[in-house]
Amino acid sequence: MSISVEVGRRIKQYRQKHNLTLKEIEARVSVSATHVSEIERGKTSPTIGALSRIAKAFDMDPAEFLISEDLPKVHVTKKADRSRIRYEHTGMVAHPLTGPIEGQSISAAEVEFEPGMTEVKLSAHAGEEFMYVTEGTVEVTVKGRTILLREGDSLHFRADLPHRVVNRFAEPCRALLIMTPVFGF
Incomplete structure (x- = not known):
């Protein structure tokens, strides 16, 4: 899976997890709903600026969209x-x-x-x-x-x-x- 498809998939997951519509993302961070939709579908790659603004809607670090491996559900620190x-x-x-x-x-x-x-x-x-x-x-x-x-x-x-x-x-x-x-x- 290409990085832009994976990033788009993660953005969509976060958006749905937070029960936000494309229009709500647009209103929060000034990235058009159309552009966010294209990113989510892997049709276009987000710029660093767009990725940063989208991450701001979820109050998260934009790097979280770029982590390539699947994260575990459990972490133990001995x-x-x-x-x-x-x-x-x-x-x-x-x-x-x-x-x-x-x-x-x-x-x-x-x-x-x-x-x-x-x-x-x-x-x-x-x-x-x-x-x-x-x-x-x-x-x-x-x-x-x-x-x-x-x-x-x-x-x-x-x-x-x-x-x-x-x-x-x-x-x-x-x-x-x-x-x-x-x-x-």
Whole structure:
């Protein structure tokens, strides 16, 4: 199957899964219903711009349309096999807990906030974030409000609100972080 036929098939699957008509896609992202239909049927290949705008209608990364292999419905992450991603400029370490599955809509990681760790810039992106502190203490600022989280505390917020995490304490902090849409830790 050619890549444009496969991309079109995936776009149609997402559109139908979200119960959207071609006209609704057109209204949301300014790609004509006719063009989307031609892409879905493999009659034409989408430009990168069109693919990006169509992906925006589903609040997803356009690369998801291009993944060539079929994704599994189940992904297991064993503790011994977890990867470790260190964010040098912040002092944050992430251990991803989720892997790619068909229809994935969340990402989860165990995160470590080292003493003195700070996100230099405020973040804001589509989706939601949920944090559950499993050890230590951390400060999270959301839309100008600073919240102190201790072991057992949790926080859930819209991620389009400006936010930042800081560990001003002498001990590291560990937390479970769950995000939508899918985030590549």
